[in-house]
Amino acid sequence: MADRTYGEIPGYPVGSAFTNRAELAKSGVHRPNQAGIxxxxxxxxxxxxxxxYPDDEDFGNEIIYTGHGGNDPQAKRQIAHQKLIQGNAGLARNQFEGNPVRVIRGAGGDNDQSPASGFRYDGLFRVVDHWHEIGKDGYRIWRFRLTKIDSNANPSPASRTEPAGRASATIQRIIRSSANARRVKELHDHRCQVCGLRLETPAGPYSEAAHIKPLGRPHDGPDVQGNILCLCPNHHVLLDSGAIYVDDHSVVRSAVDDMKLGELRTAGKHIIDYTFVKYHREHYGISEIEIELHDHGG
Amino acid sequence: MADRTYGEIPGYPVGSAFTNRAELAKSGVHRPNQAGIxxxxxxxxxxxxxxxYPDDEDFGNEIIYTGHGGNDPQAKRQIAHQKLIQGNAGLARNQFEGNPVRVIRGAGGDNDQSPASGFRYDGLFRVVDHWHEIGKDGYRIWRFRLTKIDSNANPSPASRTEPAGRASATIQRIIRSSANARRVKELHDHRCQVCGLRLETPAGPYSEAAHIKPLGRPHDGPDVQGNILCLCPNHHVLLDSGAIYVDDHSVVRSAVDDMKLGELRTAGKHIIDYTFVKYHREHYGISEIEIELHDHGG
Structure with missing residues (x-):
């Protein structure tokens, strides 16, 4: 494994300015001289x-970032498909491992968010989602949603409060429920629609409501029963990471090897809207285009 | 299922004061005339x-709340063991379903946090953990950690931003990692120490680092390798909810039916500290005392 330094670089607080990439590289805040990741x-x-990258979207505390590869740096256009390799795979890995990413903005980015000249270190962000889509130029791009870590904020409501100075290392399952989410879980009696498992605990069964087309920017999937699956935590992680997807015949397939995992389990009154299933497949599951890429480009 | 009203009661904003329980009950903010839950x-x-309850601890935005049952309301002492039934089971259920709890403080509670007289509605809290312990009076009590939902806060870093007015319904896995957490996952090559499963995704394997003795108040378990297990999300949920525990012979057991699930998988350099395993068993797993209670008291 490469020797990586996650988090702040001593001596370079948020707001630190750099005249050019060479100076930025020398500081250690962003080591490569050319690469964006x-x-x-x-x-x-x-x-x-x-x-x-023409598809980047910068909202300040939230960035929809485009992965690297396939672009023409002069024309600032995509000229080929991107793959989930190298730095792109690394950003996805950060999502899984919880490692923060230092974000440096340079002149040329979003007018409202970027420095007028040179580069500026803008703090630590988390990778909270990754998916793929066809970008403005017609080629497949990988996308990462990053949200700023507010170092001044109080611990978020569900965090375990930790003594100052202790390394933080936990997974929080913050569950925000809705009547629709609860209803879908009830209709399935908390059985996973992929594997049929019902986790039993001393406090009763545990299941998760998974949104097929994700809530929030940029997907904006709705919180309706047709967009919700009742899943065990394992299959929830697999769905959200695009490791599994559902085809138009209600068959759950592995995106890793395209194997058929079985029929999606149904419950009488729970009608799934296949528009959302298609959206998920096209943005999270590995599509046929992507499989072809894997076969030919590796 | 009972007809429940979760969340704010219209007309009663945070800070609303009530002279007595009858007035409080009439408002609908807390309907029972006597019960605490x-x-x-x-x-x-x-x-x-x-x-x-003598074991309640009130830190303002965080409350360690004692379940109901087994106390003598006159003497304010525990005189019997509590069980995970009725309102206690309900609070644990809120943790799983994400439903908020209205918190009303009354005179007689923590001096710094409580009104001088009568009752005051203090807002919505989440249940973020539940476990059991032997209370000050020598009887088993159920404990719930509640944290205040800050309705004015910006969305927490990893939340999916949702348009105003849309019901929020999602599970966030906010992963905060540490070198020790990553190292344990690596040592096990992301295989669950309970079931051996390794979740495969297009971005590589996914596993979770579970703290055996939880981080944060009131447990204050340390972030060391001896206190961490590499688990799949399903077994992480089961461990955290006390559905499974590890005995002193490294055997994983179901707390639901006490069945042996198998030996905890080991990795050469990962040495588990059984002090933490014992803590978990005594506070999350159903102990022998608890099993006896279930047998005799139901």
């Missing part, structure tokens, strides 16, 4: 957002 | 914190 498949430590 | 095994909608 400093990372490999083991993880990514920093990214530069500077307008090189 | 308004709820059943399907969920709990509100609680009153007013010093009736």
């Amino acid at each position: 400093c990372g490999g498949k083991d993880g990514a430590e920093s990214i530069v957002v500077s307008g090189g | 308004c709820g059943g095994k399907d969920g709990a909608e509100s609680i009153v914190v007013s010093g009736g």
